[in-house]
Amino acid sequence: MLLCEQDSPHLAKDQILRNDGEYVIAYETISKNSYRILPFNIALILPLFDGTNNLSDIKKFSYEIFSEISKKCPLEKIEGNNTKLSEIVDQTITAIVNLDILELEGEKSPSLNNPEKLVPDIYKYRFPVVRLSRPLSVSISFTDRCQFDCIYCYAERKKCEERELSQWIKIFDELQENEIFHVDIGGTDIFSRSDALNILSAMVDRDFAFMLSTKSAIDEKAAKSLAAMQIGIRDIPEHLIRHVQLSIDSVDASTAGYMVKRKDHYEKTIQSVKNLVNEGIFPKIKCVLTPLNYLEIPSIINEFSNLGVQDFQFVQYSRSRYRHNDNLFLSIKHKEFICNFAESVHQNYPNLNINIETKLYMGGSRNFSLNKWINRRVCSGGRSNMIIQPNGDVTLCEQIPHEEEFIVGNVFDEGIMGVWNSKKIIEFIYPPREKFKNSVCYECLEFEDCHRIKGYCIRDTLSSYGTIYDAQPECPCQTKMPIREI
Numbered sequence: 502m503l504l505c506e507q508d509s510p511h512l513a514k515d516q517i518l519r520n521d522g523e524y525v526i527a528y529e530t531i532s533k534n535s536y537r538i539l540p541f542n543i544a545l546i547l548p549l550f551d552g553t554n555n556l557s558d559i560k561k562f563s564y565e566i567f568s569e570i571s572k573k574c575p576l577e578k579i580e581g582n583n584t585k586l587s588e589i590v591d592q593t594i595t596a597i598v599n600l601d602i603l604e605l606e607g608e609k610s611p612s613l614n615n616p617e618k619l620v621p622d623i624y625k626y627r628f629p630v631v632r633l634s635r636p637l638s639v640s641i642s643f644t645d646r647c648q649f650d651c652i653y654c655y656a657e658r659k660k661c662e663e664r665e666l667s668q669w670i671k672i673f674d675e676l677q678e679n680e681i682f683h684v685d686i687g688g689t690d691i692f693s694r695s696d697a698l699n700i701l702s703a704m705v706d707r708d709f710a711f712m713l714s715t716k717s718a719i720d721e722k723a724a725k726s727l728a729a730m731q732i733g734i735r736d737i738p739e740h741l742i743r744h745v746q747l748s749i750d751s752v753d754a755s756t757a758g759y760m761v762k763r764k765d766h767y768e769k770t771i772q773s774v775k776n777l778v779n780e781g782i783f784p785k786i787k788c789v790l791t792p793l794n795y796l797e798i799p800s801i802i803n804e805f806s807n808l809g810v811q812d813f814q815f816v817q818y819s820r821s822r823y824r825h826n827d828n829l830f831l832s833i834k835h836k837e838f839i840c841n842f843a844e845s846v847h848q849n850y851p852n853l854n855i856n857i858e859t860k861l862y863m864g865g866s867r868n869f870s871l872n873k874w875i876n877r878r879v880c881s882g883g884r885s886n887m888i889i890q891p892n893g894d895v896t897l898c899e900q901i902p903h904e905e906e907f908i909v910g911n912v913f914d915e916g917i918m919g920v921w922n923s924k925k926i927i928e929f930i931y932p933p934r935e936k937f938k939n940s941v942c943y944e945c946l947e948f949e950d951c952h953r954i955k956g957y958c959i960r961d962t963l964s965s966y967g968t969i970y971d972a973q974p975e976c977p978c979q980t981k982m983p984i985r986e987i
Contacts, residue, residue, distance in 0.1 A: 511552030642688025
């Protein structure tokens with residue numbers, strides 16, 4: 502973005518700032534695990550970009566702020582090697598512009614409605630930060646029951662006690678008090694519960710952002726209720742958009758029914774889409790690709806786009822821990838068809854949003870280059886996110902078993918922050934070297950920094966080697982071959 506002195510840029514509507522006391526975090530409304538910790542100098546002046554100050558004013562105010570701060574704490578706290586305040590101001594503003602989070606027109610970020618809440622503690626400010634002091638997001642499984650039995654399902658579907666809505670309300674309130682608004686709906690199908698709409702209403706009342714994903718039939722009454730709660734409605738503030746996703750894998754009724762073990766699934770999904778569209782809700786269609794249906798990508802797009810659907814996601818079948826079948830893996834020939842179709846999809850469907858997974862490899866993921874490994878994403882489990890089971894137990898990944906060795910607490914016993922700050926969760930995400938005997942991690946010189954800063958994927962490690970105490974397959978030092986995952 503090129504700005505002139507009289508421009509009045511503002512923080513974009515899809516950007517949220519949260520002051521966690523010792524640092525300020527910035528994240529996008531649509532991404533539950535993508536965030537950045539702001540350097541001290543950027544955190545200080547970013548709230549000035551509120552659409553009322555032009556660039557000239559921002560520079561003047563920034564100089565005054567930095568000048569005042571420099572009297573109270575060392576300049577070294579302000580990122581930059583220069584000691585001239587004017588140069589620090591220019592560098593900071595340039596850095597903010599380069600973040601690509603500003604706009605000149607349209608709605609501004611809702612964070613700017615309360616700028617006083619964004620003032621950081623100048624004495625305690627930390628940067629960088631390895632682990633958030635409170636979660637950015639949580640995923641709640643309200644039930645492990647499901648009305649379907651999909652042949653590709655990866656959910657554990659373990660019989661589990663379900664807590665009443667009145668009990669969840671207390672958890673919702675604590676999440677809201679701690680400004681944790683990314684509250685995803687995990688587990689199986691929430692509509693397996695008779696009080697599903699009441700749960701959704703309670704979540705909407707607290708401004709939680711989530712995706713409602715279901716295979717259940719949405720009748721006219723349910724569609725009206727969802728629209729009244731503004732679930733799936735697009736013409737609302739960015740941070741309150743809650744998408745609705747329906748899953749169907751074929752436009753052939755028999756194939757669609759076979760893949761989810763419900764004969765009437767195709768017909769009911771068609772009617773669900775019509776009911777939702779009639780209420781102004783345009784759902785996303787998700788499809789799992791297997792040898793049974795990979796040729797149907799264009800047919801699915803054509804069928805449902807004619808009903809008003811604009812968003813599609815196609816993912817390749819991957820290994821399920823609980824009901825896996827090697828026959829559902831795609832072959833190289835199947836994958837090549839998918840990749841070839843994906844290359845022209847945006848040209849053929851310019852007005853649709855279509856995401857197609859195009860992985861060509863046939864085995865488990867394997868040994869990143871050293872540079873790619875160093876720059877991998879931080880594992881969110883226990884660092885910015887946690888999973889809450891139907892009975893309140895907390896685990897750190899939705900694809901690891903709900904078993905005692907992986908449970909780090911219970912929110913109904915300890916509360917959200919009680920679990921987050923517990924000794925048990927810290928010990929789980931920072932395991933001692935001794936647990937990694939018989940693995941390449943045990944004698945690795947980078948063990949401490951590797952585990953402390955980025956962590957590792959316990960899901961991939963467990964599925965590949967039967968233990969969470971090993972290097973994940975992508976580690977450049979890993980010598981063990983993983984099992985095929987996709």
